[in-house]
Amino acid sequence: MSLPLTQSAAAIEVKGVYAAYQRQPVLEDIHLSLPAGRWTAIVGPNGAGKSTLFHVLTGSMRPLRGHVNAFGQAIEHHRKAGRIAYMAQREAIEWDFPISVWETVMSARYGHMRQDAWWRRLLPVRWHEPRHRQAVEKALDDVNMLAFADRPIGALSGGQKKRVLLARALAQEASILLLDEPLAGVDPPSEQLILEVLKREREAGRTIVMVTHDMPGARRYVDHVVLINRFIRGEGTPDEMLSDSKLAELAVSAIEQSAHDVTLAGNPALASK
Numbered sequence: 001m002s003l004p005l006t007q008s009a010a011a012i013e014v015k016g017v018y019a020a021y022q023r024q025p026v027l028e029d030i031h032l033s034l035p036a037g038r039w040t041a042i043v044g045p046n047g048a049g050k051s052t053l054f055h056v057l058t059g060s061m062r063p064l065r066g067h068v069n070a071f072g073q074a075i076e077h078h079r080k081a082g083r084i085a086y087m088a089q090r091e092a093i094e095w096d097f098p099i100s101v102w103e104t105v106m107s108a109r110y111g112h113m114r115q116d117a118w119w120r121r122l123l124p125v126r127w128h129e130p131r132h133r134q135a136v137e138k139a140l141d142d143v144n145m146l147a148f149a150d151r152p153i154g155a156l157s158g159g160q161k162k163r164v165l166l167a168r169a170l171a172q173e174a175s176i177l178l179l180d181e182p183l184a185g186v187d188p189p190s191e192q193l194i195l196e197v198l199k200r201e202r203e204a205g206r207t208i209v210m211v212t213h214d215m216p217g218a219r220r221y222v223d224h225v226v227l228i229n230r231f232i233r234g235e236g237t238p239d240e241m242l243s244d245s246k247l248a249e250l251a252v253s254a255i256e257q258s259a260h261d262v263t264l265a266g267n268p269a270l271a272s273k
């Protein structure tokens with residue numbers, strides 16, 4: 001069940017963000033206030049700019065204009081302090097890299113290890129602070145992947161890779177989780193497992209922002225929904241934003257947007273008008 005949004009401060013505030021690739025606009029005039037300790041779904045058609053928004057939120061892409069704050073400070077500050085965990089889409093990861101599931105998830109702890117005594121950091125991994133091992137173990141257990149800890153990451157199925165990526169984000173124990181399509185390509189039992197894990201994380205006070213195309217899952221679990229297609233097309237409760245009429249409006253915006261882009265591609269002179 002979703003939580004009421006009253007009295008919830010903003011975890012992330014996006015103000016007047018514009019972003020583009022090779023001068024082609026992808027995000028325009030984005031203003032958002034994502035509530036702290038709540039679970040937000042970002043919903044939009046393919047190519048709407050959802051992943052790009054996450055690149056801006058993680059600081060890996062600089063917007064052309066505008067800025068992003070987390071808990072009232074520049075987002076870079078929180079990223080460097082490890083307070084933001086980011087789960088990329090499966091396709092964005094190099095799976096041939098010769099490293100195990102355990103090592104992949106442990107890499108989420110590097111930021112925390114910087115705070116350990118310097119001599120500890122020189123020791124082999126098995127002598128690192130037990131809290132790192134415990135966090136990795138718990139995260140893998142949460143997503144039912146502990147039995148695969150020693151497996152090379154390249155030797156996993158698509159759905160298993162997804163769960164390892166989520167475990168990596170969980171092991172960071174960050175206050176904000178940014179998850180790009182955590183439910184895509186997983187079977188129904190795994191989807192249910194992931195939704196329940198995220199529900200527990202939200203109940204523990206973490207702020208979750210996830211991109212999803214899974215409307216039934218979003219309707220049942222999230223507190224807040226943002227509709228996006230280059231511009232923000234709506235923001236509110238799941239009941240308001242995921243109604244048939246709102247989703248139909250979003251689909252029409254996608255058709256209009258692509259017709260507009262095709263027109264501009266055929267007449268580049270119009271782009272500057």
Ligand SMILES: Nc1ncnc2c1ncn2[C@@H]1O[C@H](COP(=O)(O)OP(=O)(O)OP(=O)(O)O)[C@@H](O)[C@H]1O
Nearest residue numbers: 021022024026044045046047048049050051052053
């Ligand atoms: N590196 C890039 N260079 C040029 N264009 C890009 C790049 N990455 C994305 N785009 C374009 O920017 C637009 C938004 O892409 P983005 O990946 O943010 O969309 P999305 O909403 O996450 O889509 P999907 O649901 O398909 O994952 C698309 O038209 C895409 O083709």
